[in-house]
Amino acid sequence: MPVTLRPLRVAAAQAESVAGDLDANVATAVHLVSAAADWGARVVVLPELFLTGYSPQAWLPELTTTPDDPRLEPLASAARERAVVVVAGAAVRRSGPDGSAQRFTLSLLVVDEAGEVTAPYDKQHLFDTERAFFAPGAQGASIVVDGWELGLGVCYDGCFPEHARAAAEDGARAYLCPSAYVAGSEHRRDLYYAARALDNGIYVVFAGLTGRCGGLDFSGGSAVYDPEGRALGRAGIISPAAVVADLDPVEVARVQAENPIARDRLGSLGGRSRVVVAGPRP
Template structure:
């Protein structure tokens, strides 16, 4: 059996400045949270950001009781082709246009077939909004409110291929590995990590970067009200899993870093796990008696 090849993706031509955001949205206040998102995107744009990532479910806030009680108020609707045309998002559209950046914003999305998903909206520099990716790995009680996504997705920005994952997706090494084998240079992860999970938060996404020799942009919610308190720590990791920027465990912040194609190439030249992986790991096998 031969090893499946890594999808050939041209190397990025130039550096890319990105932002990982940590912030505290208000449960159920989609218009107000859109205004907050626009303010944070303007702050990121002022530092030269081309791609900004906001936390999981940022627009309605990650607050299951509110998401269960008011789906009409917390969801945005997508068309068959994934377009989202909701006037409550106008501040986000304007911020992306004015800042000439691409925004990845967490939302609850209702699809034409009735599915409700935890999604990453992609707002491009023209202000167009699409449901870019639906979370595939649902965590705990999310399964009572949402349907899992069906496929992976990537963005192409300035020659950088950037795969999308959402929170619990990043706890599965095979999710990021599939992205890397598809040619991803980076992995964007809107998330919602609860207080008390800092060890796992700081381990998973650094490991996904190192495992796959790619950049990782991790955004996270912060603060909030009990029992839904979040722990910040938004970060950008280099292809060896080292933080280029990291937020504190509390307080709003916009963490900006630049992804360097020369560093990506040098790392992949020195650490060739993607090319060296065996096609067959040799399991299952009979256990040896001892």
């Protein structure tokens, strides 16, 4: 007999990150996770590169991390003690099969309720200066929590409709997208992720970096969008802060049935014709 999917409470959390200070950022993450757990959150999403800091000056080999980094233990302990799953952005160091070659990825670390840390997703669409240090990810990824398939993306990924669409087509009912938007880009921030929710009839959990990190100012705006693209809550620029919301499988099913974009999307738009209906004026 199939298990009935129940609502899932999630938190999109934000705070200031200190460029290059993993210990300080882990301590802040533990605070955010504990507060979200007090509100009943089962999944806590933290911003892009939160554990490393979104600052090119902090993107150095010696400041990267790995899933087995002992400095992550306080965050692993918090996840274990509060029985939550944590998704947090970090600069990750990856070795080749022989242990010699190294590359650096802008990744999501996932800490499960047993305190195990993995790095299942590397950002595929790198933005601007990120390309100078990070290697792009080669594939999409989802995690499953209490039967909920949750697609993973990072910031610029969510600007491309096909990224969230691939997750939804693979069964995701929600798309988690940690991000870092500089102050002044709020109009784009508030459009992209609402659109990804509406495009696919799924929830989108957006956790945005806020405050100053290195030489940049970030706009926060953490939010959870429902399957019709409406913000169930938004955090503004406050630090620390979190938006907590329940993801409802019934709502996903209702919206996808009433607005079946996935079903009605054409596999191909065919060729293109061009008809000149008026020439240039003399």
